[in-house]
Amino acid sequence: MADNEKILYDDGVHKCVMFSFDDEAHEDSYLSVNQYLIVQNGDGILIDPGSEAIFDELYEAVSAHVAIDKIKFIFFSHQDPDVAGSIGQWAVTTSAKFIMSSLWIRFMSHYGFLDMARVMSLSDHGAKLKFGKDYLQFVPAHFLHSPGNFSVYDSKSKIIFSGDIGAAILNAPEGSKKVENFEEHREHLEGFHKRYMGSNKLCKAWVSHIEKLDVAMIAPQHGFFFEDETVGEFLEWLKELKCGSDFMEELY
Numbered sequence: 001m002a003d004n005e006k007i008l009y010d011d012g013v014h015k016c017v018m019f020s021f022d023d024e025a026h027e028d029s030y031l032s033v034n035q036y037l038i039v040q041n042g043d044g045i046l047i048d049p050g051s052e053a054i055f056d057e058l059y060e061a062v063s064a065h066v067a068i069d070k071i072k073f074i075f076f077s078h079q080d081p082d083v084a085g086s087i088g089q090w091a092v093t094t095s096a097k098f099i100m101s102s103l104w105i106r107f108m109s110h111y112g113f114l115d116m117a118r119v120m121s122l123s124d125h126g127a128k129l130k131f132g133k134d135y136l137q138f139v140p141a142h143f144l145h146s147p148g149n150f151s152v153y154d155s156k157s158k159i160i161f162s163g164d165i166g167a168a169i170l171n172a173p174e175g176s177k178k179v180e181n182f183e184e185h186r187e188h189l190e191g192f193h194k195r196y197m198g199s200n201k202l203c204k205a206w207v208s209h210i211e212k213l214d215v216a217m218i219a220p221q222h223g224f225f226f227e228d229e230t231v232g233e234f235l236e237w238l239k240e241l242k243c244g245s246d247f248m249e250e251l252y
């Protein structure tokens, strides 16, 4: 298996794969980016497939796990180019339905995507979607950081794919992408979350929602994933984090 992919869960029927393809053209502002795939009984859902620049590599890597015409859904946690820039390419190469916040539908044509009949829009409260024998739950994560923003919970693997929540800004080395020591990892979270996330109130609301779910892993769109004791350590940290509008006086 290539260095830039990792199996997060596999019980022989249901599988979750993490890919880490980066746009290496932007070395000066390097940001490690993760993409995710869930496959059950041959059907797939792709999560935050990323920018145009990584499309070819990701397409090939995804093909090794699922037939491309069996990708049923592609989910976009929010509208950013590192999340949704490749939507036009996935539109012409798959027949998948695209799931996103209702806030972003009108903007997707600017990425070269026009077939709105293929969009499943999420209202602010989110939704549950049956996926094989299990379900996916789209959990509201508004203003964390985008105003129309969702995380997605996979009931089988118990992984929450958290989008930019939990994102670490670091030059991710090859190999393990698991957070081993939360205290050491914290410095890579702090700057990003303080400036990009909406407010402490919004962080608390997301954490209280997540705490109602049985979560084994938190898998963000940048950096490393949290598993075992670091899940709770991260949630405790996020609950107390002052960010965004909590610092408004400093911004004006």
Ligand SMILES: [Fe+2]
Pocket: 078, 080, 145, 164
């Ligand atoms: Fe983002």
Ligand SMILES: [Fe+2]
Pocket: 080, 082, 083, 163, 164, 221, 222
């Ligand atoms: Fe991002």
